[in-house]
Amino acid sequence: MHSTPVTGSAARSTPAGGAGPATAAPVLEIEELSVRFATPDGEIPAVNAFSLAIRPGECVGVVGESGAGKSQSFLAVMGLLASNAKVEGRARFEGRELLGRPADELNQVRGSRLAMIFQDPMTSLTPHMRVGDQIAESLLRHTSISPAQARARALALLNRVHVTDAERRLDQYPHELSGGMRQRVMIAVALACDPVMLIADEPTTALDVTIQAQILQLLAELKRDQGMAMVLVTHDLGVVAGIADRVAVMYGGRLVELGSVRQVLKAPRHPYTQALLRSMPRVDEPADAPLLTIQGQPPNPRRLPPGCAFHPRCSFAQETCRHERPPLVELGASRLACHFPVPAPATPPAEVTP
Secondary structure (H helix, E strand, O other): OOOOOOOHHHHOOOOOOOOOOOOOOOOEEEEEEEEEEEEOOEEEEEEEEEEEEEOOOOEEEEEOOOOOOHHHHHHHHHOOOOOOEEEEEEEEEOOEEOOOOOHHHHHHHEOOOEEEEOOOHHHHOOOOOOHHHHHHHHHHHHOOOOHHHHHHHHHHHHHHOOOOOHHHHOOOOHHHOOHHHHHHHHHHHHHOOOOOEEEEEOOOOOOOHHHHHHHHHHHHHHHHHHOOEEEEEEOOHHHHOOOOOEEEEEEOOEEEEEEEHHHHHHOOOOHHHHHHHHOOOOOOOOOOOOOOOOOOOOOOHHHOOOOOOOHHHOOOOOHHHHHOOOOOEEEOOEEEOOOOOOOOOOOOOOOOOO
């Protein structure tokens, strides 16, 4: 199946970005981002030469198992990493370099032009502050409106994110709300200053399936109605189906596949992406069909295997994979880091159904 390595013109290295509106300058452009953490036992690499560009109005899903480097990449962009982190590379937001900037400069951007929501709103929201005050806080910091105007805006935002009985919720504390309501409040906080870009880090992980669907529908509405650029970080490829325009797959701290949501979900070229999809339950298969798994465990960042980090778990690995790390190269309209990619289908993949 995987018999011919990528060579020749298909192996040209490309700049960050890939598919997307070719005429639009990226809102966020990450180039060769690397993150390492200093520990008593030595440095631990978490992200290795990660490059990605997000353009206005598009949503990029960033997918991979725990420890792949997804969250650390965007925490680095936001300047929210632990103090023992060492960051290299570039991250330009609206043409402005973010990496290495002092906190006061980052605070001019964070929460106003660039916002982030996290997977656990109970630990992200301030427990002793009322919900309305937490939404208004960002408005009072970044704009010149009055407290009364900020409260009115907070009420409008709660209604916008479909919080029931919004006027009463303004004066409640986070612990008085359900998990789904708290996540909606987090989204309202992020939207307070009309950011041009939203980073959603595992926003549905702590929620039940029904509430997950509602939150994803809300994010899709915001993308459509407000034209925000969006990054959706998740371990679940199924989560990105109904909202993402492109999908970036990470493994062992590296980007291993990037393409349109149609291409990645319907005709993946990297064996890891293919394995991820095969390990997901499908509604079109019998209920008693065995669930396929990916053999082995994700690699230890401290001791990444030589060559391709996925080769110990890959059914199609060959000798080259064990000794040579595959470069990230252009392959048609996509980008791929694999010596022996899955063959492309004879006919283009169909549209992805959410």
